[in-house]
Amino acid sequence: MSIEERLSQAEKLLAPWNKETLHPESNRVDVVISGEDLRLAVAALQDAHWGYLSAITGMDLGVESGQLEALYHFCNGPAVTSLRVRLPRSNDISIASISDLIPPAALFERELHEMLGITITGAALSDRLFLPDDWPDDVYPMRANFTTDQAAPVQGRHADEAPEQGVVGGNTFVIPIGPQHPALKEPGHFEFTVDGEIVTAARMRLGYAHRGIEKAAESRNWYQNLYLFERVCGICSHTHSMAYCLGVEKLAQVEAPPRAQAIRELVAGLERVHSHLLWLGVAAHEAGFDTLFMYSWRDRETVMNLLEQVTGNRVNYSANLLGGVKCDITLEQAHAIKEGLNYLETRIRHYLEVVTTDAMFLSRTRNIGTITKEEAERFGLLGPTARASGLVRDVRVEAVYGSYKNFPVSAVTETNGDLEARCVVRLKELLVSCFAMRTILDNLPEGPLTARMPRKIPAGEAVARIEAPRGELFYFVKSNGGETPARVHVRTPSLCNWVSVLEKAVGRQLADVPMLLAGMDPCFSCNDRLVTVANNDQHETWSWSRLREYGIEYYKNR
């Protein structure tokens, strides 16, 4: 089905509730509906199997306009339909929850509530998920009139004073994992209620790495934001800046030159290798197979060195510019990358053999945490986690972007949906990536590296979807025609995959839980983006400028 057919089908489905149709981009149809009709409209799309809910974006259209807007983005291949619900700008507004229809929506709705103060009636989650415990009630950071002095912490209400939920009764008690725990490489908090060794309930709390990036983006110009969004995640930093660039380039109607796009794909491929090898090590460590952990991280150094050779950095590569890339690939570099890929490919083949034949490792992965294709669809899984269950969710294939039309990749799927399949999908995917990278190096288009970008970006909205190593990364960029963006919304793949972990942990052994957590390759920093930085010693909230001054002072005094 072509994009037009998909879009007209969506329009037809939504016709009964349609108040206004908008065409913000060539692959998008937005339908304005009223809040009461939301559930009916969502159910109509779902019954017709029209795509999946990718993100919910909340926007404050400004004090003058007096309106808030919630956008429910549904993606179907390259086509995107957004249901737009407009609400008055007050504190007692509500939207009906759709989390019973679409489970992952629970997390999106929670974000909508905490950031914009839209009450969700019938919400699945009621505890704070993103904002700190001592954040004052009725203060919503994404509202246009929010100022940092409103966010003074409520004294005497912080996380360490949360009610102790130790022994629940009898043999049942709560095992806390995190925020600091050897199983977690990043801060998150999970409470697993265990009866002996069996998990009977699971709960989670995010937000420990919230840095207020979405809010901060609104006060920075388009170029400064490039560096900001690169720092959303320390593992898939390139895909974040790439998604942001794609969004802004769409708004400015500038296309990066072919050579730049190819280099973007190349760096993204190297990043995928680094990310998946890192994941393999973490997964092996969670299973107690430290040898695989040490070896895969040793081999990961190869790709880290390649990235350093190409971009000059090991973590935040800073390869992207608005309208192009910063670094070129010389012949020597191309040669070095090919040699590195040769080594990596042999190693990846070896690991593929290990994870599919090592009997002891298999006893910890085979048929554990199995997610069927139907469940994967219901949970709204993304990326390798979904592909391991046989669900093709790969933006590089479904909604081709950038140079993926010239250097295509195929989606790797497995059918079992257990932890073993997730290992296999990720490793096979690397082989596909290596092949694509080799093709790029052999056929690197000639030409300039950058296209000219205007300083002010024309008003409009753009949706940029990119396949990050963990799944579909969703950026919503809105410009009012100024030097700074009006709204940038980031929905990272990890956020969509949480629900499945919590559901699958129940009934399993405690020993499998770290593996299940690692199985979807969670990335906490990605989840957490918004909120001013609080210094816990003195319990005061620091503004960005204060933090910047502090940083400059700190390094001066060193």
Next chain:
Amino acid sequence: MNTLTSLFTMLFFPAGISLILVGMFYEWIDRKLVARFQNRIGPRWFQPLADAVKLFAKEQIKPGIVNPFLFFGLPVTALAGALTAALYVPIMGLNPASSFDGDLIVTIYLLSLPTMCVGLAGWNTSGRFSLIGATRSLTQLFAYEAPFLLAMLGPALAAGSWQISTITEYTEGHWLILTQPIGFLVALIGLMGKLELPPFDAPEAETEIVAGALTEYSGRGLAMFKIGKYVELIIGLSLISAFYLDGVNGILEFLLKTLALLFIMSMLQVTLTRLRIDQTVGLWWRFGAILVLIQLLVMILLKGWAA
């Protein structure tokens, strides 16, 4: 004079201080080997000693709700149990310091004492990680203890005695590893279970329960539990090489045979993935115990037939 010699034996050589130092040396070899197998550099030779010195110098933090008598007493008991067991075992190729009929059984139970102390310690500190760790430690104890005992029974049956010195007299000149291979394997893997080495490290699986039963321990208490483990390692290796590898006569033979065993143990540690506690129990009872029982049965039948 006899009292003085006994005191010297217990405190300095071959038991006591020198045993602890040898234990630390073996622990270093184990860590170094594992590190090299995993493509790491590994610690320097004095690292276990440095760890112990540092821990002894540190404050021991006592959780508010524990029974102080148990909290401070358990590490001492664990270490004492391991050190006492050393008296009956031919350590470093020397004759046991003390010997009586049935000392094999006493030794095996003294060797279980540290694990039971760890279990009690976890229960006493009643942290959530400690509780789960303690449960797993004790569950694992019930899994490997019986097969390990049966594996030690094999040589005893062959020698027709419960006394370690009599058994070693018999095993010198008999490579029991050839006639009782299953017993040897079960004993070696049982020792790994006893020491909670990978793949039997579920009781202290850091990615689930931090440090297991010993999560709340610090300073001296932790050091004593650790040293108890080192001593157990030496005693276990000595017992196995004395029983199954043609006995140990002299320090060189002791070093050769125990280090060879340690090498095998390090290899197993790096190549195997941690077992879940249910898998551990399943492995021991479904395979270990049954195989060793079959071997014992065959031995008894053969002995009866020969007689």
